[in-house]
Amino acid sequence: MKADMGRRYRLYPNRAQEQVLTRWGHAARTLWNIALEQRTYVFEQRGSTLRSQEQSRYLTAARGESELAWLAELPAQAGQQVLRHLDQAYDNFFNPALPSRFPAFKKRGTRLSVPLPGQAVKVRKTSGHWGQIRLPNLGWVSFRLSRTLGGTIRNATVSRDGTGWHIAFGIHTGRTPGAPNSKPGCGVDFGVATSAYVSTETEPRVMAPTLTKVELTRLKYLEQQKGRQVAYAKKHNGGMYSTRLRATIAQIARIKARQSNRRADFTHKLTTGLAKNHGFVGIEDLRVTSMTSSARGTADRPGRNIRQKAGLNRGILDNCPGERRRQLSYKCEIYGSDLRPVPPFHTSQTCAKCGRADPESRPGCGRSFTCVNCGHEDDADHNASVEIEARARGTGGSVTNSTRRRPTAPSPVS
Structure with a gap:
């Protein structure tokens, strides 16, 4: 059974759970980048293609290494799901019917996500508008049950944007096309x-x-402040982001997520x-x-009205x-x-x-x-x-x- 409908809810982890989910998100992003780099290297050097089935064996071996404790903390189901998503990204790229680009490396930022298969999670309803989801190695986490699931859970993704944490489910509802x-x-x-x-x-x-006028003014101020802080970090901190700079980035992300x-x-x-x-x-x-x-064009033939086209x-x-x-x-x-x-x-x-x-x-x-x-x-x-x-x-x-x-x-x- 494949998922034919999506559901997304606001997730409310406690402080300890939030710290674990943050580490999981960064581990999943790093695993994606390493797996993509490995596939690119193997294809360039040997002309062969790696898939998730073979990389999963490497993942199992890597989880036993003491130097890769961060990878061992990530649930095994989540790591395998990351590799399956990379398979799908390659399939989309080679599908002429889909306008997909080649899989790209993921940057460090506020957008974190941890994918999980449906059998790795369990959901229960605690009250009229509240529920809990049991995540592997973490336990029960509360979420706002704003609408019923309406089907069988096939996959789940925990993510964080500028407004907070969310849980998204891929649901199999068994729906059929409506009559004309x-x-x-x-x-x-x-x-x-x-x-x-x-x-x-x-x-x-x-x-x-x-965005309201106040939010636009605030966003402009934060963007200028971020520019000054990034310039200072490059000049004095070797490019390392300070706590204040990360706080500024989080405030910008919150406004853009609201937008x-x-x-x-x-x-x-x-x-x-x-x-x-x-x-x-x-x-x-x-x-x-x-x-x-x-509309920038090239160095030899620069474009015209670049700012107007950008707007x-x-x-x-x-x-x-x-x-x-x-x-x-x-x-x-x-x-x-x-x-x-x-x-x-x-x-x-x-x-x-x-x-x-x-x-x-x-x-x-x-x-x-x-x-x-x-x-x-x-x-x-x-x-x-x-x-x-x-x-x-x-x-x-x-x-x-x-x-x-x-x-x-x-x-x-x-």
């Missing part, structure tokens, strides 16, 4: 100034600022509503990696179109709707009423759209969403015949 809901379809235009504009709505969905949580909350609410209330959801088939590539990249990534598509892909299956990616070519320049594509219809890439062919006026993002919906139905696309018409009102999916 026969609701009207829609097209959605994801943007920067407008987070999302749905073709069946008259107002855009706008994500509230993920990430707010962004994720908006994204989940948006994608759940789209998948639940529509028969199909049309979106642009975007290549986010290419869209957010740097645009931050705006695109802040709205996380790739994550929205990932969530829609499985939520549409759950709620009986259909996700339909369409070619993004000229969606912002094509008239949703007559189908004529002309850059003059949107002068200066502003927020208004006025068709030079038929005179149709609309918000540029709403016009694009209607065009996306038409392409998702199979009736859209740029045309040169100004007499072509198609209905703008959505019709139920048959």
Whole structure:
């Protein structure tokens, strides 16, 4: 049985347990780096490939060495799970259907994680909204049971970010794809100034600022303080981070984790509503990696408007179109709707009423759209969403015949 659903809860270890989990997190990160270095070396020197089954034997031998006490403290199940995750990272890289990069080394930071197989943990409910998980070699740890598990635990991951510790479960629920809901379809235009504009709505969905003015000011101050402390550490401490510098880094991580949580909350609410209330959801088939590539260029041919492009990249990534598509892909299956990616070519320049594509219809890439062919006026993002919906139905696309018409009102999916 494979995990088909995820659950994430806030974990509340005591002080002693937190210290153990921190050591485990650093041990798991170091084990990943050593295993990756070993695989790279063996392939370069011998042309052969190591897998987790063979490296697990080396891991068992290394755990008996007195010089590697930190590795022996890490539960054996966690070490084996790290090696399996490395196998999966290699498989994803060599899979042409997945846009995955070569496995990378993990840096030391506030993001720690300890993976465990499902059979290594046990969960019990202690009260209405509280539960406990038994971790190997550590005992019972309390967590906030904000929702039921709803299935069989297949794996678990203990992690720490800027806001604290969390426990994530991979759950096998045995769910099946939902029956078609026969609701009207829609097209959605994801943007920067407008987070999302749905073709069946008259107002855009706008994500509230993920950080308040006070938090932005605080973050700027902490980033400047971090820069001064890092410069001092390099000049006087041989690059060793002081306690104050680590405290500054932790404060920055806490603010950014809060920002990430707010962004994720908006994204989940948006994608759940789209998948639940529509028969199909049309979106642009975007290549986010290419869209957010740097404009620096090379030393011989430097780029232009680098700072402006960097700001645009931050705006695109802040709205996380790739994550929205990932969530829609499985939520549409759950709620009986259909996700339909369409070619993004000229969606912002094509008239949703007559189908004529002309850059003059949107002068200066502003927020208004006025068709030079038929005179149709609309918000540029709403016009694009209607065009996306038409392409998702199979009736859209740029045309040169100004007499072509198609209905703008959505019709139920048959």
